[in-house]
Amino acid sequence: MARPLRILILLVILALVAGMTAGERLWVRSWSRPLAVAVYPVAMDAASADYVARLGAEDFREIADYIAAEAQRWQQAGVPAPRIGLKAPIREAPPMAQGRGVLDAVVFSLRLRWYAFRHTPFWDSLGTVRLFVLYHDIEGSAALPHSLGLQKGLLGVVHVFASDAQRAQNNVVITHELLHTLGAKDKYGAGGLPIHPAGYAEPYADPLLPQTRAEIMGGRVPITESRAEIPDSLADTLIGYATAAEIGWSRP
Numbered sequence: 448m449a450r451p452l453r454i455l456i457l458l459v460i461l462a463l464v465a466g467m468t469a470g471e472r473l474w475v476r477s478w479s480r481p482l483a484v485a486v487y488p489v490a491m492d493a494a495s496a497d498y499v500a501r502l503g504a505e506d507f508r509e510i511a512d513y514i515a516a517e518a519q520r521w522q523q524a525g526v527p528a529p530r531i532g533l534k535a536p537i538r539e540a541p542p543m544a545q546g547r548g549v550l551d552a553v554v555f556s557l558r559l560r561w562y563a564f565r566h567t568p569f570w571d572s573l574g575t576v577r578l579f580v581l582y583h584d585i586e587g588s589a590a591l592p593h594s595l596g597l598q599k600g601l602l603g604v605v606h607v608f609a610s611d612a613q614r615a616q617n618n619v620v621i622t623h624e625l626l627h628t629l630g631a632k633d634k635y636g637a638g639g640l641p642i643h644p645a646g647y648a649e650p651y652a653d654p655l656l657p658q659t660r661a662e663i664m665g666g667r668v669p670i671t672e673s674r675a676e677i678p679d680s681l682a683d684t685l686i687g688y689a690t691a692a693e694i695g696w697s698r699p
């Protein structure tokens with residue numbers, strides 16, 4: 448094939464992918480139909496395989512309930528309740544983010560989209576947020592790798608512990624990354640401390656500290672100027688005003 452033709456075909460494919468991704472993003476953020484989320488569990492070690500095999504859709508239901516309740520609180524009457532589906536486990540782990548440069552991020556995003564393309568149905572996934580939830584043995588892993596949610600491609604990679612005792616906290620992390628795919632930004636700074644005011648559940652409380660809940664993208668409950676605690680469950684968090692605006696919940 449002549450070189451100009453090859454380049455033209457490549458450009459057309461890139462334009463199609465870019466257009467589809469942008470359209471998909473607008474479609475999801477318009478909240479005109481139920482937010483569709485597909486959870487694909489991955490056991491990261493032999494010890495987690497049994498736990499992953501026992502997972503049920505009910506393990507994730509509180510995420511849908513939480514988003515529906517928060518939408519109501521923000522008077523988004525037209526927002527239908529999300530649908531979170533649990534898919535069959537994937538045996539191969541997704542690519543891990545490496546490096547911090549811009550090029551690293553681009554390469555990682557493409558590798559993740561290629562992984563998603565190979566392991567999930569193409570047409571059924573259009574307009575659906577795909578979350579790869581990676582289960583780690585709680586005994587063997589002191590700290591988990593960083594989770595992430597990409598707005599481009601509506602993809603998330605979430606690291607959690609394979610333990611019933613951790614389920615409520617896992618759902619906090621999953622919800623945080625899910626909201627990233629919808630356009631929400633982190634609201635914490637150095638040392639994981641939430642940034643005031645947007646990263647606080649009650650930014651205008653008096654006294655300001657200690658807070659009793661976390662803003663979901665602030666990530667932690669601010670206790671003192673230098674200390675913040677990881678919330679136990681979604682009940683200890685809320686979607687703050689900045690996050691609500693970022694995910695397209697406009698004021699009525």
Ligand SMILES: [Zn+2]
Pocket residue numbers: 623627632633
């Ligand atoms: Zn985040």
